[in-house]
Amino acid sequence: MLWDDFMKSDYHDWRGTGHSEDRLDKPGWLEQWLAIHNLPYPGAPSTKELDELRWLRGHMRRIVQKLTVRESADPADLEGLNRALSGGPMYLRIAESDSDFRLESIPLEAGWSRIGAEVATSFGRILTDCEPSRLRICENSDCLAVYYDETRNRSKRFCDDKLCGNLLKVRRFRARQKAAKAGSSSIPEVSDIIQ
Known part of the structure; x- marks a missing residue:
């Protein structure tokens, strides 16, 4: 248009x-x-x-x-x-x-x-x-x-689902992966708790 x-x-x-x-x-x-x-x-x-x-x-x-x-x-x-x-x-x-x-x-x-x-x-x-x-x-x-x-x-949330939509989907996925990775490294090992 x-x-x-x-x-x-x-x-x-x-x-x-x-x-x-x-x-x-x-x-x-x-x-x-x-x-x-x-x-x-x-x-x-x-x-x-x-x-x-x-x-x-x-x-x-x-x-x-x-x-x-x-x-x-x-x-x-x-x-x-x-x-x-x-x-x-x-x-x-x-x-x-x-x-x-x-x-x-x-x-x-x-x-x-x-x-x-x-x-x-x-x-x-x-x-x-x-x-x-x-x-x-x-x-x-x-x-x-x-x-x-x-x-x-x-x-519809994005002007183009293949461009903006996919980009934000990938960003959310990577943010979840990063948060999960950071969360797992902050959990103390069982041997640290027993000592």
Whole structure:
């Protein structure tokens, strides 16, 4: 989805190295991200446009953080989302293909404000058309990726069970092994007790 790939632009190394980066600053990342989602690349963003993208990402993260602890979203964050939505005015038109009709939205603008509006729309659809209570933040404290839990029983704890899930499983196993080893070395020998 457009919105969650955008949220991944705030990257934290899930393996625990402490490395993090803002991929919005990484050359080529924005262009590749837009190509994946069939959106036009409006050229390199200005400093102000990059700040607005970061600002939108921050509002989205804070909304998710509130929802994951079953609190209401802050009105300022919703206003930030609405502000981004207002940057992408569009008109609707009907198109036909293979005897089917579809409604298309055609943007009136082609710049970065339109991209911000597309991201805000994608996130807004999760809030309005889906179940916002399924929004999650990965339980791997080194990762903190945002995702939408599509499991039937709403039990997904990690953004990726094969990466973050397995990593934490291995860490818990090693911690138990280490604790068991430390616990067994502190048990006195029978000969020490008899003396």
